[in-house]
Amino acid sequence: MNVALFPDVVVNDETIPSAAIAAEAQNHTGPREKPGIAWRKAAQALAIRALLLQEARRRGLVPDPVELAPDRFETEEEALIRALLDEALSIAPVTEEAVRAEWEKDPERYRSAPLWDVSHILCACDPRDDEERASAERRATALLAKLDGEAKGFASAARESDCGSKNAGGHLGQLGPDDTVPEFEAALRQLDESSISPAPVLSRHGWHIIRLNAIAPGQVLPYDTVRPKIAQALEKTAWARASREFVETLAAGAAITGASLAPI
CATH class of the missing domain: 3.10.50.40 (Chitinase A; domain 3)
Incomplete structure (x- = not known):
């Protein structure tokens, strides 16, 4: 990919060079005949990362990397983003009613392995x-x-x-x-x-x-067996929604060029 054809990304006067975007693009998929899609995904990911890090530093947060696996720790930037989301997001606990309602939509979805x-x-x-x-x-x-x-x-x-x-x-x-x-x-x-x-x-x-x-064929599992899995999925969905809304709020007050935060 010729990085000269793609612009740098600027987020609130912080420049993300095209070389960094090219490196990040390797982590994103796109049709071989349309390399620009992977590039846009990479530019978007790095723009969001810059927004979050800027907000974390504005709040004066201090990174405290945790161990993710034996001898593998978060980077300081990963720790800052985690600390920011922990502080900024408020996720309501998943209720029993919500879990049961999700299960009742189609109990056939929850089966043991074939x-x-x-x-x-x-x-x-x-x-x-x-x-x-x-x-x-x-x-x-x-x-x-x-x-x-x-x-x-x-x-x-x-x-x-x-x-x-x-x-x-x-x-x-x-x-x-x-x-x-x-x-x-x-x-x-x-x-x-x-x-x-x-x-x-x-x-x-x-x-x-x-x-x-x-x-x-796998057997339909009883509600009590699948309840923890459903609750976890609902919590994950709620967290993803809240994260997306938080980023949108940050983006609305930011000056961003060279990248779009719209879904790709």
């Missing part, structure tokens, strides 16, 4: 190696063609798998969310019970032919 009974055939390769990946894909495609969507020959075909599960006909047992790599799970979620993936699925381990033998 379980999938899964078998697979693995044609292993390093996906980063173009030649190896293509060779393994051809092998997986040929195996899938032999199956022709039928499950009867799956256990026999699984003897050619590069996974230890080949000794059990490719059977992996019961899997739940996050029990396998994301790319495998994403494909698994698209399958109907007793079906085979229509095409080989690429993961970091190679190409998979996946069979979903059976699925046990």
